[in-house]
Amino acid sequence: MNPAFLQEAIDQATENVRRGGGPFAALVVKDGAVIAAGANRVAAANDPTAHAEIVAIREACRVLGGFQLTGCDVYCSCEPCPMCLGALFWARPARIFFAATAADAAAAGFDDSFIYHQIALPQAGRAIPMIRVADQSAQRPFEEWALRPDKVRY
Numbered sequence: 001m002n003p004a005f006l007q008e009a010i011d012q013a014t015e016n017v018r019r020g021g022g023p024f025a026a027l028v029v030k031d032g033a034v035i036a037a038g039a040n041r042v043a044a045a046n047d048p049t050a051h052a053e054i055v056a057i058r059e060a061c062r063v064l065g066g067f068q069l070t071g072c073d074v075y076c077s078c079e080p081c082p083m084c085l086g087a088l089f090w091a092r093p094a095r096i097f098f099a100a101t102a103a104d105a106a107a108a109g110f111d112d113s114f115i116y117h118q119i120a121l122p123q124a125g126r127a128i129p130m131i132r133v134a135d136q137s138a139q140r141p142f143e144e145w146a147l148r149p150d151k152v153r154y
Contacts, residue, residue, distance in 0.1 A: 001097055005029055005075040010099055012039055013052070013077035020044070023108065024052040027075045028060035028093070035072070036060035052076065053084035057091050067154060069093040078105050081112045082119065090154070 012025035022040030038055025078100040123130035
């Protein structure tokens with residue numbers, strides 16, 4: 001853990017607020033160097049997925065030319081939300097370091113505890129119900145995937 005990288009994430013989050021953005025930033029570090037940075041761009045981009053970690057992951061993957069962050073560390077100004085945590089698990093960095101906690105974010109108006117609660121509910125009982133629609137062809141994409149000799153597993 002390099003405290004300078006964590007401080008840089010905090011500084012970038014603070015600067016993002018000064019530019020009218022959200023109070024979050026993230027860095028992706030490989031071999032002791034920052035290869036990507038991201039700041040919250042939700043309002044600026046009209047994109048609910050443009051959280052700092054997602055922006056940083058996308059840039060790092062572009063730089064690395066792959067879809068995993070093998071051997072990378074991620075430094076976040078705040079504990080990742082459920083969406084970002086899921087994306088980070090898919091990206092598979094070595095470690096994730098964060099400064100502020102989810103409770104700190106909630107105190108500032110960014111409370112994601114309801115998402116954790118919703119995930120725990122049965123699909124039909126969620127605030128946005130998820131309804132499975134049975135379809136005879138639903139397995140076809142998976143069947144074709146299984147047959148592809150050149151598939152890239154992830």
